[in-house]
Amino acid sequence: MLPSQRHLFDIPREVAYLNAAAWSPLPLAVQEAGRAGVARKGRPWDLDPGLGAFQHERCRAAAAALIGAAAEDVALISSVSYGVATAGKIFAPPAGTRVLVLQDDHSSPVLEWMARAASQGFTVDAVQRPADGDWTAAVAEAIARPGAPVSLASISNVHWSDGGVIDLLRIAPLLRAKGAALLVDATHGAGVMPIDVKAIDPDFLIFPTYKWVLGPYGRAFLYVARRRQDGVPLEQTPFGRKSVSSERVPYFADLDYAPTARRFDMGERDHFIGLDMAATGMEMMAGWGQAAIAERCAMLTGLLEERLAAAGALLPRRSLRAPHILCVSFRGGMPAGLADQLARLGAYAAPRLGRLRISPHVYNDEEDVERFVASFAQVVRQAA
Numbered sequence: 001m002l003p004s005q006r007h008l009f010d011i012p013r014e015v016a017y018l019n020a021a022a023w024s025p026l027p028l029a030v031q032e033a034g035r036a037g038v039a040r041k042g043r044p045w046d047l048d049p050g051l052g053a054f055q056h057e058r059c060r061a062a063a064a065a066l067i068g069a070a071a072e073d074v075a076l077i078s079s080v081s082y083g084v085a086t087a088g089k090i091f092a093p094p095a096g097t098r099v100l101v102l103q104d105d106h107s108s109p110v111l112e113w114m115a116r117a118a119s120q121g122f123t124v125d126a127v128q129r130p131a132d133g134d135w136t137a138a139v140a141e142a143i144a145r146p147g148a149p150v151s152l153a154s155i156s157n158v159h160w161s162d163g164g165v166i167d168l169l170r171i172a173p174l175l176r177a178k179g180a181a182l183l184v185d186a187t188h189g190a191g192v193m194p195i196d197v198k199a200i201d202p203d204f205l206i207f208p209t210y211k212w213v214l215g216p217y218g219r220a221f222l223y224v225a226r227r228r229q230d231g232v233p234l235e236q237t238p239f240g241r242k243s244v245s246s247e248r249v250p251y252f253a254d255l256d257y258a259p260t261a262r263r264f265d266m267g268e269r270d271h272f273i274g275l276d277m278a279a280t281g282m283e284m285m286a287g288w289g290q291a292a293i294a295e296r297c298a299m300l301t302g303l304l305e306e307r308l309a310a311a312g313a314l315l316p317r318r319s320l321r322a323p324h325i326l327c328v329s330f331r332g333g334m335p336a337g338l339a340d341q342l343a344r345l346g347a348y349a350a351p352r353l354g355r356l357r358i359s360p361h362v363y364n365d366e367e368d369v370e371r372f373v374a375s376f377a378q379v380v381r382q383a384a
């Protein structure tokens, strides 16, 4: 079992931070990369002219390694919503078709399609939260439903508000059989679950750095399948074209779009403070290894499950939830102000759509679990 990696973070012993699904603390090494980046921008004359290219490719490779992709199939972007907007520009669901989303999925993989539906003549079909918690079966049923054909599923692989898993290896072939595309929001999957784009073969897969992969805000990654790489990028940039160079005349020498997913890189991708931080966090994740991280998180959520059940929490079926996320619900609804009161006791989790979402990472240990459960029991007892 991977031991606790708390020593690599700046987390006081009395803080039980079980909220990585909201935003993770930065490892000390990532903070240091950020400081070094700021200092570099303070002395731009010292910058190596090759630094930008080195950093893009280092970051691209680190992101690709977490999802089994080739680096050139990954674009450097700023957020999940940026990636979905790019997908919306590359792929237009035909009129008369359905785009599947999950009920109350995070706004990022949903709103782009809602915004386009009326003008492009397709409908957005929200798969309702299944009473038994089995999202995979519910999505499979929705794909099979007769009526308007499904052209796209734009779904998270873990539901952000209940921790339910959507088994992409089961869903992807069902979509392919219908000729439908697949966009995966892997925010709560990349780095912590076995996500391999070679096996899933999604059209698009997107994840940010600021939660599970221990990086900064403003950095995310978009995998684009080769069959979709001839689309027009969201932004028009010089590096998105074959030859637009500020150091050569003619300036606009070759306006064909650049090959590979690099054409979809965001404007100002050279944000080398964030790039270095993001690469450092993702390389740490790869160093521990996805399976070892998942095993540690599963051990912690398993312990939480046992202890919280004894304190009266309602828990989802373990086989249907992500190993690293435990969402607790309550018979009479979540006590008002629960998360705030827990925070006052040094125990951190997130209230999400009526559930308390608890999400440990490699820096957590059994003492955090004890502290969290004791705080939880105290607050719930007081509320009752």
Ligand SMILES: Cc1ncc(COP(=O)(O)O)c(C=O)c1O
Pocket: 021, 022, 078, 079, 080, 081, 082, 106, 108, 109, 156, 160, 185, 187, 188, 208, 220
């Ligand atoms: C499932 C999911 N997708 C995306 C995001 C963040 O999206 P964006 O990068 O567009 O801000 C979150 C943040 O909570 C999330 O939970």
